[in-house]
Amino acid sequence: MFEILRNTYKDVSLNNVQGQNKGNQMLKKPDIIAGVSHEVRTQMNAIVAFSYLMNNGRFSDTEKREFSEQIIMSCEQLIGLFENFLDTAALETSSTREEPKVCDAGKAFETLTSEFRVLMRKKGRNNVILIQEDDLPGELMLRMDLSRINRILNNLFRNALDHTFSGFIKLGCLYRDGKITYYIKDSGQGLTLSRELLLSDNPEIHYSESQDTYSAMNLILARNLITALEGSIRVEANEAGGTSVFLSFPVKESSGFTIHSDSVTGNRIAI
Structure with a gap:
């Protein structure tokens, strides 16, 4: 093999x-x-x-x-x-390129959240609440590599679920200045592992020391995919003592659709 x-x-x-x-x-x-x-x-x-x-x-x-x-x-x-x-x-290796397609960012996020709820039921995580948060206007059409971004989020969500046996997992999404940002916040105990595998210069060392090598390897590959898509990642502790992971990717609004921000109220209007 x-x-x-x-x-x-x-x-x-x-x-x-x-x-x-x-x-x-x-x-x-x-x-x-x-x-x-x-x-x-x-x-x-x-x-x-x-x-x-x-x-x-x-x-x-x-x-x-x-x-x-x-x-x-x-x-x-x-x-x-x-x-x-x-x-x-x-x-x-540049043997294939990114595959950005125009999609409704809000609907795509809803679909992904629904898939995660099904996964939680399969794993029997009845003591974990999935909280969906988003700051997206209706019908926000963005050109993005949705399939690969979803794959990354799937890996990160599974990692959060593996370390959270009670409490909550928050899944959020927002769009600002040509970047879409996703975050996964949990009340679990996976902060150290997530930091080591997603941010370390030598993640293979932490992989060899991990008890769950499958999840560890998927985190390493997710990190590589984030880099290949020119994305950025941040991992930090949260107020619940768990882990917060933030991902940002450059995207483009589809032609004829713009987002305007009110300089006074900060409200965002889709036109």
């Missing part, structure tokens, strides 16, 4: 040897590729193990349904891991 990942990255790189200076430092490191390979093997082993148990007549139908759910979850995690790795590698 290590060879597959290494050769895949090599093939992507050969598509465009020039122009590799933008954020390609981390994926060149063998330990990062080895880390992805390790996570792939872990998920594959889980799929094989639960498939074997499903064919064992000693287990009840209820238990077999639980095994099936675990297989589906491992498949989803495996797909997400590959998407993060390959997409980041392709962007960093």
Whole structure:
């Protein structure tokens, strides 16, 4: 599996040897590729193990349904891991470009929040409240790479959920001066890990020390993707003793749609 990942990255790189200076430092490191390979093997082993148990007549139908759910979850995690790795590698080597499309930022945010609510139910986080906050005008049409931004937010939300067993997670979005900013605030205990993996110059060291290496690797790949999209990230403690992560990306308003700010009240009007 290590060879597959290494050769895949090599093939992507050969598509465009020039122009590799933008954020390609981390994926060149063998330990990062080895880390992805390790996570792939872990998920594959889980799929094989639960498939074997499903064919064992000693287990009840209820238990077999639980095994099936675990297989589906491992498949989803495996797909997400590959998407993060390959997409980041392709962007960093300039073999593919960003894919900005015009979308309704408010509706896209609503859809994403709904998906997160479903994820919380699947994980049984009944003691965690998801609070949606946004400061977006209606029908704010922006040109942005929505699929990749959503992938980053999905990774960060899953990380927040993994460290929050009671309390809240706040998901917010605002638009100012050609940048869209998302934030995820939680009351969990993942601040140290998030800082180390999202802000450190040597995140691979913290990855090797992490107990949840799958989430750690996805945070590293999300960080690479943020860099490739020319975004910025900030991680800090919040008033609840948890973690607040802020992400900003440059976007463009679609033609014929502008946002005006009232200099006195600060209200924003979409025209």
